[in-house]
Amino acid sequence: MSIYSIRQVIELTGVSEFTLRGWESRYGALQPVRSQTGRRQYSSEDVLKIKLLIDLLAAGYRIGKIAGLDVFALEQLVPQSLSRPKAANVDSSIDMKGVSKIITYASKFDWDEIERIISKAWQRSTPSAFIQNFLLPLISEINHRVDCKQFSIAQEHIMSALIKKFLCIVISQGKKSTKNGPRIVLAAPEGDFHEIGLLIASALLSLRGLRHLYLGPNVPAFDLCEASLKYRASHILISSTISSAHRATDDFFEFVHFVDRHLEPRVELLLAGPNAIAHSIRLKRKHKLIASFAEFGVCF
Ligand code: B12
Structure with missing residues (x-):
């Protein structure tokens, strides 16, 4: 996953340093990790989130209402007329190529190759992009194959097990739970x-x-x-x-x-x-x- 300095984030998004710090300290919109020397380090998901926040503020949303939402939720709020050509520089487009490769290898029972493809998709995207742009389209393809009886029970079971395995990896990478808020x-x-x-x-x-x-x-x-x-x-x-x-x-x-x-x-x-x-x-x-x-x- 790519790491960006505050300078690079400002360059990529056009947000001012003052605004960015305000979003972080007042609204908890982003929690960049710190380098050993104490510098803020942003992920590509953070950059995408900042771009989405800018779009949504322009569309009339209030920062206090949307700061806590993740990229996936923010993307659903962006009106079609405003949506960018899928935020440049950030891995966010649906990976149909990867999905169809997996379907082909599942037909050949080549499970090692499938695991390799899923791992690659996981490594090169942000966790929520991995779910949205890779796992959900993959699930939809599998459902289709099962409905048309193009997948055997064994193929369906193995694919479900692999999807579960990677979802557990996503879960293990989650943020530490907040003390307050919903349970x-x-x-x-x-x-x-x-x-x-x-x-x-x-x-x-x-x-x-x-x-x-x-x-x-x-x-x-x-x-x-x-x-x-x-x-x-x-x-x-x-x-x-x-x-x-x-x-x-x-x-x-x-x-x-x-x-x-x-x-x-x-x-x-x-x-x-x-x-x-x-x-x-x-x-x-x-x-x-x-x-x-x-x-x-x-x-x-
Ligand atoms: C994987 C799977 C299994 C696995 C489950 C493994 C596991 N650990 O989860 C196993 C092998 C256990 C299984 C068993 C059975 N299954 Co099954 N299974 C499926 C399959 C292939 C995928 C379902 C799935 O998990 N999808 C993942 C979800 C996320 O995707 P989705 O279903 O497309 O849902 C979308 C929305 O509905 C929504 N959504 C769905 N769930 C949720 C949850 C939340 C929180 C939110 C916000 C949104 C949301 O988001 C999704 C994306 O847009 C479907 C095929 C299909 N066409 O759906 C059959 C299917 C659901 N199974 C079916 C059947 C009949 C069975 C069995 C009876 C088969 C049998 N003969 O034994 C048993 C029943 C076991 C039982 N008692 O539950 C039927 C159900 C028919 C019906 N109308 O109820 C289906 C549709 C297959 C079919 N066409 O016949 N199954």
């Missing part, structure tokens, strides 16, 4: 073993240093409530991929209503994943249906 519990209902969506959510939260508890897939409603209560959760993210017709133990409605009945009123429910968004659910407590990771990015 989010992540789970999929009992009988639902699909966890990639949840892991992506966990990675996005980790990259922003947002505190969360990952319970993973296949969690009984009672246990989710107990863990959330003890964790003093402010939000619970339930990701549901399959319905009871496809082997989920509980009906999604029953699961959500059980959780709703047993939680303190202040806890907000976030419902995501293909099965969740296929339902329209009415609850008295605060809740949101989240159709995409872009929407998820602006929840906090």
